[in-house]
């Protein structure tokens with residue numbers, strides 16, 4: 001019933017006036033649309049600690065090798081023989097899977113060495129590079145070259161590739177197609193893939209300076225800025241860093257409140273969407289986290305309340321100041337994802353405690369949507385429908401090409417523990433559909449019919465699409481999103497670029513098809529080369545993605 005009224009209201013508005021994203025949102029709120037949850041699989045056999053979507057629509061998922069035997073056997077009777085594994089020297093179970101988003105099926109993958117708390121990034125040619133982990137895996141480089149039929153592709157490992165141990169490091173794809181690997185536990189330095197000889201001066205004092213008694217600066221937040229430098233955020237501090245010259249370009253003000261935002265006080269962070277249609281506004285956002293003593297308190301059985309604030313810092317200002325806001329729900333270990341609508345989804349995590357084994361309580365089941373463009377203190381935050389499952393330590397979330405959010409993982413235990421614990425190890429996969437997926441929007445939801453596979457920097461191209469029903473078209477834009485490597489509440493290399501429109505034109509081609517012409521991203525600093533999901537958004541409602549290769 002609500003849905004019929006919704007459709008009716010929406011169509012009435014669509015037929016009488018320009019639909020703006022604000023109108024769509026106002027309607028959805030009015031009708032109590034809070035998104036939808038669905039179960040994809042009750043088990044994938046492992047717990048989704050790390051996830052990366054590849055350009056063949058498959059998701060590489062892995063946890064760690066020293067959890068003991070997982071609930072999924074390796075194929076063809078294979079076993080991993082690893083004398084350095086602390087639990088099982090011969091393990092015939094998988095700790096990684098390839099999840100097919102189109103068929104909802106999984107295939108076990110073979111990982112030889114420990115991938116626990118590691119990092120990764122995708123090369124411009126679509127190959128996943130994963131770095132480090134723990135124990136025998138901490139210097140290992142691993143690759144997955146995607147394959148179309150999904151038959152043979154599996155991990156290949158290069159032991160001893162990394163110069164330093166990388167456990168809790170952060171990776172970012174760079175404008176020249178290299179990957180930078182930053183930090184990790186007691187590693188105040190960075191390195192590159194491919195490896196650079198002779199090794200450069202790669203000391204990073206900022207990581208030493210931001211270490212406190214609970215560390216609280218692991219998995220530093222890293223954002224590639226349009227000037228080619230990196231924004232590094234660790235603990236409460238932020239700098240702009242030139243990794244080529246190993247030089248701090250700017251020290252930014254610390255986030256107010258003296259509450260750490262990085263692991264184990266895990267908050268999250270995004271670079272807000274870059275819009276090439278206007279002078280570039282560069283803004284980072286950091287949400288949630290835990291008070292400085294949260295980790296030690298949790299170890300001693302006291303779970304302190306998570307941080308309730310978000311901060312936004314506009315780096316493009318000469319003297320930026322943090323703009324602080326209060327979330328409707330405090331959260332530690334939340335994931336922040338950029339949705340194709342340009343909104344930020346804050347999902348997963350806990351209301352008290354910290355990251356680490358057994359360290360959190362009060363799962364925050366409700367995701368929150370954040371609209372960066374709404375006026376402050378009004379309607380920026382929007383609380384969504386609760387999930388069924390707690391998603392605590394070692395849970396993940398990523399955006400899928402169909403605009404849903406894939407959610408999995410949660411294992412706050414040293415082993416796979418399915419019973420006798422408060423928060424059992426979770427092997428399931430769920431999808432969260434943000435409000436824009438409501439049926440009521442189907443009439444105005446754009447669908448991409450055709451576009452180029454390869455997009456050049458500054459080169460114009462057209463996206464041909466259709467919108468089922470409209471009298472007057474609402475605002476249309478085309479944008480690209482880089483699929484992130486997500487783990488431990490941070491989505492590495494995640495970014496959105498709204499492409500520059502040419503004359504704002506929308507000529508009707510034929511048979512009701514429409515075309516929007518745009519320029520490819522202007523520089524590799526704005527969008528590093530590689531595969532992106534391209535979306536058309538009409539009146540705030542995104543299409544499904546098509547993959548494009550920016551080069």
Ligand SMILES: *[C@@H]1O[C@H](CO)[C@@H](O)[C@H](O)[C@H]1NC(C)=O
Pocket residue numbers: 042043071418427
């Ligand atoms: C995993 O396997 C164990 C042992 O066979 C079983 O008890 C448990 O229920 C399984 N867990 C899930 C989530 O399927």
Ligand SMILES: *[C@@H]1O[C@H](CO)[C@@H](O)[C@H](O)[C@H]1NC(C)=O
Pocket residue numbers: 123125126127143145146
């Ligand atoms: C991409 O490049 C990497 C590193 O050079 C290589 O190992 C891999 O095979 C390439 N992938 C594809 C799909 O060609």
Ligand SMILES: *[C@@H]1O[C@H](CO)[C@@H](O)[C@H](O)[C@H]1NC(C)=O
Pocket residue numbers: 326376377
């Ligand atoms: C927003 O709210 C905060 C506290 O809730 C307040 O300090 C601030 O002045 C408000 N800002 C505006 C623009 O109203």
Ligand SMILES: *[C@@H]1O[C@H](CO)[C@@H](O)[C@H](O)[C@H]1NC(C)=O
Pocket residue numbers: 413415416417419420421
């Ligand atoms: C978790 O499972 C392991 C191995 O099966 C077992 O030794 C341990 O006691 C379990 N932990 C809890 C908290 O039940």
Ligand SMILES: *[C@@H]1O[C@H](CO)[C@@H](O)[C@H](O)[C@H]1NC(C)=O
Pocket residue numbers: 457458522523524
């Ligand atoms: C694209 O054009 C802009 C402005 O004209 C220029 O600054 C930029 O360097 C160009 N990008 C490339 C990759 O040539």
